[in-house]
Amino acid sequence: MEEEISESSDISLRPLQLSDLDDFMVWASDDRVSRFCTWNTYTSREAALNYIKETVIPHPWYRAICLKNRVVGAISVNKPRSGDDDSCRGELGYALAAKYWGRGIATRAVKLVVSSIFKDWPHLVRLEALVDVENIGSQRVLEKVGFQKEGVLRKYLIVKGRILDLVIYSLLSTDLKFVT
Template identity: 55%
Template sequence: MKNESDIISLRLLDQTDVVDDFMEWSLDENVSNFFTRGTFLTKKDAKRYITKFIVTHPWFRAICLNGKPIGYICVSPDVGSDRFKGEIGYVLSSKYWGKGIATKAVKMVAATIFVEWPHLVRLEGMVNIDNIRSQRVLEKAGFTREGVLRKYYIFKRKLSDLVMFSLLSTDQLT
């Protein structure tokens, strides 16, 4: 982190965050290299996305540094698996990369999600094979690298590989 007095917190994201904060990481070219949902060119598009997808999402939080949203983190339930699995995803403005913020946010979620969702047994993280920084985030947060899912999804119009990570409710976090 920038300095020891910085406070990282998670909170609900709302329409007021669109003004500058949400647009900052949405328009960040470094982020869009790995962001699968695309970017928002206008605040109106971003507000529409927040209203339609984020407000209704079962577990979605802003990652805040000293109260300012600098990214987000979410856990999505796997609807086809009797709900015992969930997938973690996160985005952080690139000017905050390499400071331990994403790792701390993932650890915060990992420490509470199995309590908040007692039916959850497995939390998965799937990362583009070229996104080495995000792979390190999950490793440092205590996730286990399980392997590569070859040609698993289409990203920017080409078949891409993903690295699968997992954290089980029975895993001991450090």
């Protein structure tokens, strides 16, 4: 296991830009990274560029995860799938280049989101994350940050032709005083 990144290291979040395409392709074209994501592995720079232009840039809360200002992943908060525009819930999702797994970067990125999302979106009361039951690493990230495991949603979602069991985690705005 690689050495964990310290809290004081240069991990930051910023908007993803078209000029980040090469760094984006490093992890978005990796089947290991996309395995637990709803999106398919990017095999074309043109498709990735279109995704950044049409989905990422206009997205209300999508950030690049940067290590020393180099994009090594992405993290976003989406409105829930229910389509309720005034929802008090947001859904957290993230992906990180495989070479940085196990080093505390995803944990730090999630902490950065938690420290700002409830201020950025004052209507938000609940931040939730749905994680494939097989994605133990992501479950550990959420637990380290203070998310509560609420249970397993059996046969909850079809992704890439597979019917998945998902673990649901949540963090409430009132939980923030307990998050370190």
